Amino acid sequence: MAISRAGHDVTVLERSDGDLTDRGFGIALPTPLHATLLSKGYLPSDAPALSIPHRLWLTRESSGDGWRELWRQTPQLITCNWGLLWKSLRTNVPDESYLTGRRVTGLRRDSDGRAVVSVEGEPDTAYDLVIGADGHRSVVRGLVEPHAAPAYAGYVAFRGVTPLRSIEHDRELTELLSDTGLTVMYDGGHLIVYAIPDAHGGRLINWVMYAEPPTETEIDPLRGVFAPDTAVDGLLAWSRELAAARLPARINQIITATPADGLGLQPVVDLTLRTSADAPFLLAGDANAVTRPHTGSGATKALQDALGLEEAMTTTPSLVDALKVYDTERNPASNEIVELGRRIGRDQAEYTPDWTTMDAASTAAYVTATWSGQTHYLLPAED
Ligand SMILES: Cc1cc2nc3c(=O)[nH]c(=O)nc-3n(C[C@H](O)[C@H](O)[C@H](O)COP(=O)(O)OP(=O)(O)OC[C@H]3O[C@@H](n4cnc5c(N)ncnc54)[C@H](O)[C@@H]3O)c2cc1C
Incomplete structure (x- = not known):
């Protein structure tokens, strides 16, 4: 949604079939972020929230x-309810751009600096940019920061x-x-x-x-x-x-x-990361650093990453430079929230x-x- 608002053609590759509304757990969001999502049209005004x-x-x-x-x-x-939040955000993504049942199995850079994506059962496709919003077990992360993996x-x-x-x-x-x-x-x-x-x-x-x-x-x-x-x-x-x-x-x-x-x-x-983007790959959400749940900020961070990406892509003409702007803003912010999660875990779970x-x-x-x-x-x- 963020980069299509910045004027780019987008294809979403989602491995799950069907919708994800059955994930009914709670998600807490900051009131100011929720207001921004409503005012920018990311969320419809009737999106369920308390x-x-x-x-x-x-x-x-x-x-x-x-x-x-x-x-x-x-x-x-x-x-919010995770499934209902997903459904509200999903209404802004046209069906023809949202391809379900597409598991990404491999990624590489080609000689022109484009990203080549392998999807199970389909021919490889080249894109100008791949956004790894593929969760804490991200396959895209391996292209940006090889060997980085969440620690227990x-x-x-x-x-x-x-x-x-x-x-x-x-x-x-x-x-x-x-x-x-x-x-x-x-x-x-x-x-x-x-x-x-x-x-x-x-x-x-x-x-x-x-x-x-x-x-x-x-x-x-x-x-x-x-x-x-x-x-x-x-x-x-x-x-x-x-x-x-x-x-x-x-x-x-x-x-x-x-x-x-x-x-x-x-x-x-x-997980903290040294970098959140290395053209033509960019990480967002749990792919881009993983915070412990105490901060109530995993989905929040994913949404802030999206807003940061829209801003960078709208204001910076070159794709490579836009990724640098995103990395400069979102990498330290993401790591900071991970560190806060570690401190809360230390003081309110590990050593009480x-x-x-x-x-x-x-x-x-x-x-x-x-x-x-x-x-x-x-x-x-x-x-
Ligand atoms: C106990 C607990 C409480 C939490 N509470 C909060 C809270 O109050 N507030 C908050 O902000 N956050 C909270 N979080 C964190 C939040 O749930 C996550 O940070 C958030 O869901 C991450 O979103 P994401 O889109 O980055 O990743 P995900 O939700 O994991 O989505 C990744 C998507 O990528 C798809 N995918 C993965 N791999 C592939 C592939 N190879 N090919 C194609 N598709 C793929 C998946 O199917 C999935 O749809 C909590 C987490 C926990 C564990």
């Missing part, structure tokens, strides 16, 4: 049932989505989630909970819980979301036990209410303080120190 202006930090009460409030803050947060951070994200009505018997919690995201701190990790829109005008609860898995667990950092019916069943059972042990019982009811097909588990990985001794002032000081003054929608300056 404004969540409050964030409440909690920890389990010693009795185990309830919670103790640690801190309240006011993030600039819009929440040492812990996993156990995540789920359940209808808001599955906890409607707890009216107080249901109402709280209408405008407040929860962050529940515990020894060795934390849980994030917020509401997202569903496809029918209702709401879902999206949650992500971080913890180090049992030491005997073998993690393949390049595998994505595991399906619950695979060998990962044991890990999901472990995660449920962990949730029961670490979370306030009232919060754990969200995890126990989540249906099996709404659960996922994935290793937390990250004794939350039972923390109050609002010490929690605010602790979290703010992790951010080190970095401007970010989850921690606006006024907090």
